[in-house]
Amino acid sequence: MKNFFKTDVLIAGSGCAGLYLAINLPRNKKITVITKAKAEECDSFLAQGGICMLKDEGDFDSFFEDTLKAGHYENDRKSVELMIKGSRDVLSDLLNCGVEFNKDQNGNFAFTKEGAHSKSRILFHKDITGKEITSKLLSKARSLSNIEILESTTLLDIWEENNRCLGGVVKTSKGELLLIGANQTVLATGGIGGLYKHSTNYSHLTGDALAIALKHNIPVRDISYVQIHPTTLYSEDKDRSFLISESVRGEGARLYGKNKKPFTNELLPRDLLTKEITEQMKKEGSNFVWEDLSCIPKKELENHFPNIIEHCYQKGYDVFKECIPVVPAQHYFMGGVKIDYDGQTSLNKLYAVGETACNGVHGKNRLASNSLLESLVFAKRAALKIAEDTEELDIAGLSLPCLKKYEDTKALENHYKQIVLEKIKENENV
Ligand SMILES: Cc1cc2nc3c(=O)[nH]c(=O)nc-3n(C[C@H](O)[C@H](O)[C@H](O)COP(=O)(O)OP(=O)(O)OC[C@H]3O[C@@H](n4cnc5c(N)ncnc54)[C@H](O)[C@@H]3O)c2cc1C
Incomplete structure (x- = not known):
């Protein structure tokens, strides 16, 4: 079939969330990562400050309290607990990928502090922590033969039938429309800074996954919680x-x-x-x-x-x-596509991770340097959940979506921006 191919897992987004999920999936799965720009052009590469860590067991309560206090106590407490308790495992994976963090004179990790932290618990690599982490994840993903990364390839829509996600419609780097069938699909498209005049984010991050979710009546959460x-x-x-x-x-x-x-x-x-x-x-x-x-x-x-x-x-x-x-x-979007603790959205076989997803971990306001950590902890949980699901997509008997209606991509992208901005505005007054 022309303009169609099948993969096992389709991941939209090559930030730390999408990449870490990809490398945590079983090696016998064919994984296709698509990314709207170059693989390196994502907010994960821009993170400066660092990544929070559970330094020692004695810090659990104060880390938990600092996260809740910053989030105005609107955080989902179980998500916060999972994030903090998952930090050691993430650290060990990052070190195995070759990530380096600053050390003190004695060769121990150096920890720094940011606003609203009662203690120093942030690991950092100079002031380019995101680049250090994400470039190593990208190298790892590129070294694995089961992972293919398609750059300048944009997710325009998901393919949904009978309350199940079957993959996505994408526009390739050559401007062609393509239907990608997948056993599971993951939204890892990052934040929404591209919708704002002044933002620290890359301008191509325009909340596409949110618009797609809204279009398919997939619940979103905390949509008006935007961090400046x-x-x-x-x-x-x-x-x-x-x-x-x-x-x-x-x-x-x-x-x-x-x-x-x-x-x-x-x-x-x-x-x-x-x-x-x-x-x-x-x-x-x-x-x-x-x-x-x-x-x-x-x-x-x-x-x-x-x-x-x-x-x-x-x-x-x-x-x-x-x-x-x-x-x-x-700067940051606390809200997103509503997910459970394993990254599952309300639509069968559709997952969301990273800044585009929301399980309430940040509440109303994110504590500094919790974002890289949250993205990685819940991306790994989603990967483990996906690995358990061995059902194969069978497209026999399915009606394939008509690609013609996606031809005017500019109009579609503008429409998506409008949907998200309207939804944020609507909820600001709630
Ligand atoms: C300047 C800056 C500094 C920061 N500093 C820190 C820090 O010190 N500590 C911390 O914890 N957090 C920090 N953050 C926040 C953190 O970097 C992000 O929240 C996190 O990296 C998000 O990762 P992600 O994988 O969800 O998204 P991203 O890394 O933004 O990746 C999103 C990906 O989705 C792709 N994409 C978007 N739309 C589509 C589409 N339609 N189709 C296909 N692909 C698409 C993009 O091309 C990109 O590859 C910072 C953010 C910024 C902007």
Whole structure:
């Protein structure tokens, strides 16, 4: 059949969630990972601060409480418990993939702290932790012969029949429409930053999986819970907003108003600090507040944040000598396609993982550096669940969807953006 092929597991998205799920599936399964842009062009590569870890058993209660407090106690408690308890297993997998984290003088892991954490429990690799983790996951996926990664290939819709997902309709890098049949399909399409004028996210992350879920009446959850990051480098350019990681404040950076005087507690949870900064800007009639990185000991600043130093330098700021202008921007989506603890959506054989999925782990507001961890813990759980399901898709007797109606992809993409934005707006007032 033309424009059709069959795989075992179809995964839309090559971020840390999609890749980690892929490499945790049995090697005898044929896995097809599709990704809208280049494999490296995903938010997972941008993560700066780090990944939370259960450092020792004694930290469980305070890690749990910090996550809940940041989430305004709206978190699903079982999800939080699974995430924290799953962190050691994830760490061991990452180390096996060759991921390296910063160490202290004694050769032990160095842990850093970010806003709303009562203790240092974040593992990091300089200020490019996401790149370190995701590039190693990508190398691993590329080394496995059962995994194929199709770049510049966009999921346009899922193929649903009789309350079962049978795969997806995609547009290939050559602009062709293709139907991919799959025993299981996974939505791992990341966040929604591309829907906003100012965001730290890649602009092609437009919540496609959410729109597809809404179209198929698959429940979504916490859809109006959008996190604004308090500190991104202020710029007149229209580029992606550059994040000034929270761990910079965790290590001592200060925030100042117009008069270069402190006006807030820098370690408030993200939503509260964003509110404080926005109010300060309003009061002063300014477009930004100042962040002073020179409060951080020089050696620490150099060793821990080389990427931020370099980026600021490129934009004309010497962080050792002067403050940088910072402003809040859209950063993270706590809501998503509703899933259970194993990544299953309400539609049979359809899974969702990573930022595009929601099992309530973050509540109303994500605690810093819980996102990479959550993506990985629940991606692995989904992989184990999928591995248990050996039913083969049989397309005999099924009516294949008509691909013609997907030809105007621009109109479809715009329609999808509108559906998601409307849904977010609608729920903001609930
Ligand atoms: C600047 C920045 C800094 C961050 N820092 C941290 C941090 O320090 N610690 C932390 O825990 N979290 C951090 N985060 C959040 C974290 O990086 C993300 O939440 C996490 O990486 C999401 O992973 P993911 O796999 O779900 O999505 P992503 O990594 O964003 O991947 C999404 C994938 O889906 C693909 N895609 C999208 N739509 C389609 C479609 N229709 N068809 C096919 N493919 C599609 C994309 O091309 C991409 O490959 C940060 C985020 C940003 C933006």
